[in-house]
Amino acid sequence: MNKIEISVNSATCYKNNNLIFEDINIELKNGDFMLIIGPNGCGKTTLIKSLCGIQKLEFGNILINNLDIHSKNSEYIENIIYLGHKNSLNNDLSVQENLEYLSVFDSSVGSNNFDKIKNAMDYFNIYKYKDYMISDLSEGNRKRTSLARLVLSKKKIWLLDEPLSFLDNNILDSFVSLIKRHQANDGIVIASTHYDFSKSISNVKYLKMETK
Amino acid sequence: MINILIKKELSLYFRNLNNIFLPLIFFFLIISIFPLVLGPEKTLFNKIIPGVIWITAILTTLLTSNNFFKEDFNAGIIETYLTSDVSIEIVLFIRIIVCWIFTCLPIVIFIPIVSILFDITFQSSIVILLTLVIGTPILISIGIFGSALTLGLAKNNILTPVIIIPFYIPVLIFSASAIQSVSAGLPYDMQIYILASLLTLVLPTMPYLLKYTLEISINN
Numbered sequence: 432m433n434k435i436e437i438s439v440n441s442a443t444c445y446k447n448n449n450l451i452f453e454d455i456n457i458e459l460k461n462g463d464f465m466l467i468i469g470p471n472g473c474g475k476t477t478l479i480k481s482l483c484g485i486q487k488l489e490f491g492n493i494l495i496n497n498l499d500i501h502s503k504n505s506e507y508i509e510n511i512i513y514l515g516h517k518n519s520l521n522n523d524l525s526v527q528e529n530l531e532y533l534s535v536f537d538s539s540v541g542s543n544n545f546d547k548i549k550n551a552m553d554y555f556n557i558y559k560y561k562d563y564m565i566s567d568l569s570e571g572n573r574k575r576t577s578l579a580r581l582v583l584s585k586k587k588i589w590l591l592d593e594p595l596s597f598l599d600n601n602i603l604d605s606f607v608s609l610i611k612r613h614q615a616n617d618g619i620v621i622a623s624t625h626y627d628f629s630k631s632i633s634n635v636k637y638l639k640m641e642t643k
Numbered sequence: 644m645i646n647i648l649i650k651k652e653l654s655l656y657f658r659n660l661n662n663i664f665l666p667l668i669f670f671f672l673i674i675s676i677f678p679l680v681l682g683p684e685k686t687l688f689n690k691i692i693p694g695v696i697w698i699t700a701i702l703t704t705l706l707t708s709n710n711f712f713k714e715d716f717n718a719g720i721i722e723t724y725l726t727s728d729v730s731i732e733i734v735l736f737i738r739i740i741v742c743w744i745f746t747c748l749p750i751v752i753f754i755p756i757v758s759i760l761f762d763i764t765f766q767s768s769i770v771i772l773l774t775l776v777i778g779t780p781i782l783i784s785i786g787i788f789g790s791a792l793t794l795g796l797a798k799n800n801i802l803t804p805v806i807i808i809p810f811y812i813p814v815l816i817f818s819a820s821a822i823q824s825v826s827a828g829l830p831y832d833m834q835i836y837i838l839a840s841l842l843t844l845v846l847p848t849m850p851y852l853l854k855y856t857l858e859i860s861i862n863n
Contacts, residue, residue, distance in 0.1 A: 483726045485861050513726040517719025523658050524651065532651045535644050535734075536727035542644065 435587055436460050442491035444477055450643050451477045462614050464632050467623040469640030475623035479592045483513045512586040516593045518577040522566040526576050539585035551582035570597040591622040652741040666703045667749045673699045692761045693771055693822040705804050707746040708786025716794050721857055732850035739784055747779035770825045774818035777838040784849040785810045791853050794860035
């Protein structure tokens with residue numbers, strides 16, 4: 432699936448009868464970068480989870496190439512990689528073991544990927560920590576380990592929830608260039624953030640959310 | 644893929660050795676409490692010790708499976724499972740099996756020692772061993788299912804046992820009946836066959852059930 436169009440139509444989500452967000456409309460195609468901006472509690476994380484398909488919507492739908500993402504025929508799950516604000520890392524495994532383990536869940540990485548994992552660790556400057564347990568790392572290095580999955584993966588749609596939290600400014604540039612490279616490869620990036628890092632990125636769309 | 648999964652599970656268990664030894668120590672502690680409470684009367688004890696072993700095995704599986712997914716849930720790994728395009732049923736199946744190997748298999752291995760300790764006849768101890776080998780994988784699977792079911796709730800420590808113990812009853816009935824039959828000198832193969840059929844029903848379906856349950860729990 433090379434050509435991808437995502438459209439979200441009047442998405443509305445409730446959790447325990449509380450309105451989280453309502454009437455969200457998004458149109459995205461290859462090469463787009465969408466920033467979801469808004470204050471705490473406006474539903475950024477829930478919206479990203481809905482886009483992953485792990486949060487059900489009350490009304491509205493999310494279509495990929497005109498197929499609902501929950502329908503059997505849609506190849507949505509084959510195309511997304513989701514990085515939540517939790518890092519999805521196992522505290523008792525080393526950086527390298529975590530990346531090996533997480534690449535099992537991503538069929539686009541392929542097998543025998545030792546060199547790829549080394550490259551990914553190099554990209555985010557964590558190769559020197561490769562044998563450290565995650566519990567011994569700083570929050571920022573944990574985030575870098577989590578982001579290294581993006582270098583490994585060949586998936587088209589990136590769903591990033593607060594990718595910048597705990598990251599220092601040195602790594603921000605390489606992260607932005609990673610996003611640009613992905614856009615050039617016809618990928619789609621959807622990221623929620625407090626800090627607008629989109630200055631040097633083209634094809635940016637903004638979604639401003641407000642607290643209900 | 645499968646070798647990475649197995650390697651990860653094994654290294655996690657071997658790095659926390661108390662995960663292996665604590666269930667075993669717990670098992671021995673509970674079993675040794677019974678003679679203290681009930682007194683050293685041998686005829687009574689011979690009668691109840693198979694049941695005691697089974698109750699202790701149940702408590703051990705309850706405690707080990709109670710928070711099976713909690714750590715992964717807090718770390719966000721469950722979300723990675725559910726947004727993954729590989730079949731996570733295999734992952735869950737391997738995790739159930741490895742959990743059984745490290746929490747119940749040590750108990751099964753130590754049953755001969757317990758038998759000598761409490762003077763159980765050879766014939767009975769063979770049947771206890773057999774029912775435990777077939778029964779505990781079912782108990783562990785159901786326990787893990789309970790932990791998946793209560794994942795979204797903040798405080799679930801006592802809720803999980805309350806939900807899942809009723810599902811333990813069929814396994815218990817047939818195990819106890821097999822043990823009673825052998826001590827009465829009756830054939831016990833029927834009960835063993837029923838237990839085995841329960842195992843072949845529960846074990847292959849459990850990963851699918853778990854995936855579905857995790858999806859619901861995450862959605863809350």
